[in-house]
Amino acid sequence: MRIGDLATRTRVSVRALRYYEEQGLLASTRSESGQRLYGATAVNRVRLIQQLYSAGLSSKTIAELLPCVDAKVSTPESRERLAAERDRINTQIAELIIARDRLDDIIDMTSRPNSDCDYV
């Protein structure tokens, strides 16, 4: 399939797909005229990339980890890296929960007249 099809199927922009290739995250073959061609597995690959981005990993980190995913094997370094990222995500989740609860408190406080809590 061509880049426009992949973009449609993954809901990722054409520009982003080219960027992924530039970062070494997504490979493509080329047609005789130079157009990018992708196999069916590219769809899942893009989804994986998106999930890792949404987890806060950088292009560079993803580029280092994808080969492990493909080979289904990790070096000690990459295992450490993966664990560190997981811990970071856990920390971020905890922070978000705190922030959300704080936001809930604010919602409560500002919605309820005659509240006598000290907040700030």
Place this chain on the structure above:
Amino acid sequence: MRIGDLATRTRVSVRALRYYEEQGLLASTRSESGQRLYGATAVNRVRLIQQLYSAGLSSKTIAELLPCVDAKVSTPESRERLAAERDRINTQIAELIIARDRLDDIIDMTSRPNSDCDYV
């Protein structure tokens, strides 16, 4: 207290504190010579700002919400805004959990020899 003290107590850079003022998030009085002076409540104010930033709110959004916190009262618009942000945070938490679990799967897969799962 002066800006350096506040920076030390909140572990936020001096530059960041000036930026918060510029964005209308943090008020200060001025000494005769023009130096910023803060009251004791500024510490908690900065912490609140930091928590809202870590929740992914922008300066602009925080600037719109802080007056509600101070007045302990919210308009219908700001209530809606707060609820929308809370929902966004919940969504983000859910995404992070998915990504973390995905990362755990990758860790498992690449750490265990002879795994026969299809992943990509």
Place this chain on the structure above:
DNA sequence: CTAAAACCTGACGTTGACGTCAGAGGCAAG
């Protein structure tokens, strides 16, 4: 009194994941 440390106001630099535009070539339909 003096030198270091802290503060001030601009104003430009940084970073990452793209958006967007320019200019040119490629491809199926009528």
Place this chain on the structure above:
DNA sequence: CTTGCCTCTGACGTCAACGTCAGGTTTTAG
């Protein structure tokens, strides 16, 4: 054949929350 959409490669633009530097004033420690 040509109209119109898709694709290509560069390359500059964006946005937010600061970092950092310059050049000057103020406060503090000795």
